[in-house]
Amino acid sequence: NAGVTQTPKFRILKIGQSMTLQCTQDMNHNYMYWYRQDPGMGLKLIYYSVGAGITDKGEVPNGYNVSRSTTEDFPLRLELAAPSQTSVYFCASSYSAGAGPYEQYFGPGTRLTVT
Amino acid sequence: EDKVVQSPLSLVVHEGDTVTLNCSYEVTNFRSLLWYKQEKKAPTFLFMLTSSGIEKKSGRLSSILDKKELSSILNITATQTGDSAIYLCAVERGSTLGRLYFGRGTQLTVWP
Numbered sequence: 001n002a003g004v005t006q007t008p009k010f011r012i013l014k015i016g017q018s019m020t021l022q023c024t025q026d027m028n029h030n031y032m033y034w035y036r037q038d039p040g041m042g043l044k045l046i047y048y049s050v051g052a053g054i055t056d057k058g059e060v061p062n063g064y065n066v067s068r069s070t071t072e073d074f075p076l077r078l079e080l081a082a083p084s085q086t087s088v089y090f091c092a093s094s095y096s097a098g099a100g101p102y103e104q105y106f107g108p109g110t111r112l113t114v115t
Numbered sequence: 116e117d118k119v120v121q122s123p124l125s126l127v128v129h130e131g132d133t134v135t136l137n138c139s140y141e142v143t144n145f146r147s148l149l150w151y152k153q154e155k156k157a158p159t160f161l162f163m164l165t166s167s168g169i170e171k172k173s174g175r176l177s178s179i180l181d182k183k184e185l186s187s188i189l190n191i192t193a194t195q196t197g198d199s200a201i202y203l204c205a206v207e208r209g210s211t212l213g214r215l216y217f218g219r220g221t222q223l224t225v226w227p
Contacts, residue, residue, distance in 0.1 A: 031213045042217030106157035
């Protein structure tokens with residue numbers, strides 16, 4: 001299993017541009033998440049999904065959009081990029097059964113710079 | 116407002132030392148506390164602690180949850196240079212299953 005994969009690994013955007021960060025997992029996990037991590041800080045949840053067709057906002061959703069059309073894929077869309085969105089973005093997934101989800105598995109991250 | 120606070124923020128030790136990392140939390144409807152290790156890339160899972168599993172151990176690493184004090188510690192004995200990493204603590208609420216609230220992390224550096 002490849003686990004959680006993310007593309008691209010690095011990207012530089014100009015202010016006002018848009019892009020999509022791709023995330024795919026092959027573990028048949030029903031829960032998927034997007035986090036951002038700023039230098040010296042912990043991870044902040046942007047959006048998450050408990051299954052195909054279901055998404056919800058996290059702590060810092062402004063400026064982002066998501067969709068979940070399949071179990072495997074959970075792309076994150078940045079519209080009108082701003083310097084404040086310069087960060088490292090992590091996608092994660094987890095399996096939920098019975099009392100709730102188990103531990104989250106993280107992808108390798110995408111380092112995004114907006115200038 | 117829910118809070119997860121880790122201390123210290125950074126720590127430098129020599130190989131062979133024992134370290135204790137702290138995590139305190141203030142969240143409503145606590146469900147679980149998780150520890151992750153992050154080495155320059157993606158966080159990797161270490162432990163999950165819940166009301167039914169307040170102590171975990173794996174090799175030189177161990178963790179305890181104190182629900183009365185709303186805190187957890189992560190102990191690493193006989194540290195090695197490979198233990199150098201950021202250690203992240205995260206808390207899950209029962210009302211929002213799957214959503215994790217992370218602390219800022221403790222940067223551990225182990226010198227040979």
